[in-house]
Amino acid sequence: MIVHPELRRAARHARRPLLTATLLQGAVTLTHLAQAVLLAVALADLARGATDRLPVLLGAVLGTVAVRAGLTLRQRRTATRAGARVRVALRDELLVHLGRLGPAHLTTARAGAVRTTLVDGVEGVDAYVSRYLPQLLVTLCLPPLLLAALAAVEPRALAGLVPALLLALAGPRAWDRLLARRGREHWDTYEALGADYLEALQGMPALRAAGAVGRTRKRLEERSAALHRATVAKLRVSLVDTGITDLAVQGGTVAAALLACWSAVTGSTTATGTYLVLLLASECFRPVRDLAREWHAGYLGASAADGLAALRTARPPVAEAGTARADWPSPPEVRFEDVEFAYDEQDGAGEPALRGVTFTAEAGRTTAIVGPSGAGKSTLLALLLRHRDPRRGRITVGGRDVTAYAPDSLRRNIAVVSQETYLFHATIAENLRLARPDATDDDLVRAARSAGVHDEIAALPDGYATVVGERGATLSGGQRQRLALARALLADAPVLVLDEATSAVDERREADIVRELVAAAGDRTVLVVAHRLAAVRHADRVVVLDGGRVDAVGDHAALVAAGGLYARLVRAGQAYEGELAA
Structure with missing residues (x-):
């Protein structure tokens, strides 16, 4: 009888239908009681040779069966709707929270494990909430009423029923702690297997290139064997639970039957009372048997509860206290003021990745x-987008601290193209319209032309209706990056950030694309992060970072003339180009 706080919380999403389902389940149980009483009276009449009421009693039994069928159908429909509501609400809540956690969360959590929690874990909660919890309430409420009814007929029968019922309800509780531990172990193993499978599927090209397919298969086989062992260990404990319940049910029913027969032989009870004890004794244990069945159906939800709670209560790396809208009337100025940040930060300690960074990206x-x-x-850009917050200093956009903006509004108005582009399994047009759902076909073409990818799209058999495959697998790296660039331009955000956005194209083409992008950006505020300096020669200002500090600020010509780190990077790049040409 494990009732995890996280699962009780999940049930609040469908309180009314769950209450209705519980009441209907109780009504179904009462029809079994009514049927038992009618059959007991009919059998007693037959034993006395009185058949006058028999047709009426049998008709009432059939009527009870028909009523039970209708109640059962409605109960299952109500429970199914309640379970679906809980699933949808819980998954939506977790997805929204995952959005708040942002990319920083997935740097420490495995994507496959999160997927298992969001899909399999939530599915498991359905059966627990819609079937197990209603049956649990019925089991706690109705058997005492049935015992009270039996006490009025044959009090001595309680001597066999009460201890057995207490054993059936309380006996398995001695195993709950072990069962919960086995459940957590089973879920952890199941989650790890799901994460490994997803990682293997996503990394199949790399595994084949490295000749590691066999080793990966062996690791997955070991994971699968571990899951089998965890499942068997869980079942061992669960079967002990079931065995105790079955022993109590069978033993209590037999004890009540023997006491009823003894009462009949000694003449201390009527034939009707004897039959009532025989039939009602079984009905007393029906809710207990049903509870054991529903427990097995909802056990996955109980196992996943800790994982669901861990995801739901994970703290975002930044506090989302800001409410201001990032509706800048003109391209804003971006300013970093004495910014310091460390990734492995504990109690203010940790080696800083940024130290006293101060510079301005002019509007x-x-x-x-x-x-x-x-x-x-890239750390600077993560702070600008508030995936993380600095330890010290502040970042302003449009003269206002980024912490004052609502995070969604801030990020919507800063278009970002990163080195690791992501395209969805959809058409090129659908991937582009992620940035602006109302964009026309002409808008798509203009953005694609600015990103230098329109001609390649037009050459495809289906043009903009071409499905690019998962992660854009049917396109080259350069095509994926240029589509991401087109998507960013289509967003028409006042701030455009290019984080190694053209690294997948050759250096000569990169310089052309960046120049075209800057021209297409118009009067936007543009931040360009690049390793290859051909992409930044035409920037209005260049900020040189070294060891988390600002080394120099100026335009390309001035920095080359100064002969510092930037000049050395330029010379190194020229030497590399010469080696390639040779």
């Missing part, structure tokens, strides 16, 4: 951010 101008790997370029 309507293009600002490039360059530096060696690990300099903190």
Whole structure:
């Protein structure tokens, strides 16, 4: 009888239909009681040779069966609707919360494990909430009423029924803690297997290229065997639970039958009372038997409860306290003021990834951010989009701290194209319209032309109606990045961020694309992050980062003339180009 707080909370999404389903389940149980009483009276009449009431009694029994069938149908429909409502509400709640957690959460959590919780875990909650909980309430309420009815007929029968009923309800509780632990182990193993399978499917090209398919298959076989062992361990405990329940049910029924027969032999009860004890004793245990059946149906939900609770209560990396709308009347200025940030932060400690970063991206101008790997370029953008918050300092957009904006509004008005582009299994047009659902076909073409990908789309058999496959698998890396660029331009956001957005194309083409993008951006505020400096030569201002600090700020010509880190990076890039040409 495990009632996890997370599952009780989930049941609140459908209180009324669940209450209705519980009352209907109780009514179904009462029809069994009525049928038992009618049959007991009919059997007693037959034993006495009195058949006058027999047709009426049998008709009443058939009527009871028909009423029970109608109640059962309605109860199941109500429970199904309640379960569906709980599933939808719980999954929506978790998805919204996952959106609040943002990309930072998935840097530590495995995508396959989160998928298992959102899909299989929520599905398991359905049976627990819609079937087990109503039956649990019926089991706790109705047997005492049946015992009271039996006490009025044959009090001595209670000597066999009450201990058996207490054993059936309380005996398995001694195993609840072990059963809960086995359930958590089973769910953890199931979740790990799902995560490994998803990772293997997504990484199949890399596994084949590395010749690691066999090793991965072996690991998945080991995971599957571990899940089998966890399932068997769980079933062992569950079967003990079921065995105790069955022993109590059978033993109590037999004890009540023997006492009833003894009362009949000694003449201390009537034939009707004897038959009532025989039939009602079985009905006393019906809710207990049904509860055991529904428990097995809803056990996956109980196992997944801890995983659901962990996801729901995970704390977002940033507090979403801001409410201001990011509706800037003109392209805004972006300013970083003495920003410090550390990833592994505990009690303010941790090695900073950014140290005292201060610079301004002027409104309507293009600002490039360059530096060696690990300099903190992408970290700056994560802070700008509020995937994380700085330890010290502040970031302003349009003269207002980013923490003052509603996060959704802020991110909607900053179009981002990153190195790792993501396209969905849909048409090219549908992928583009993610940025602006009301965009016309002409809008799509203009954005694609600006990103330098229209001609390639037009050459495809279905043009913009071409399905690109999961993650854009049917396209090249350069085509995927240029589609992402087109999507960002289509969003028409006042701030455009390009985070290594053209790294999948050759350097000469990259410079052309960036130049075309800057021209297409018009008067937007543009931030360009790049390793290859050909992409930033035409920026209005270049910010050079090194070791999490601002090393220099200026335009391309001035920084080259200064002879610092930027000049060394330029020379290194020129030397690399010379080696390629040779």
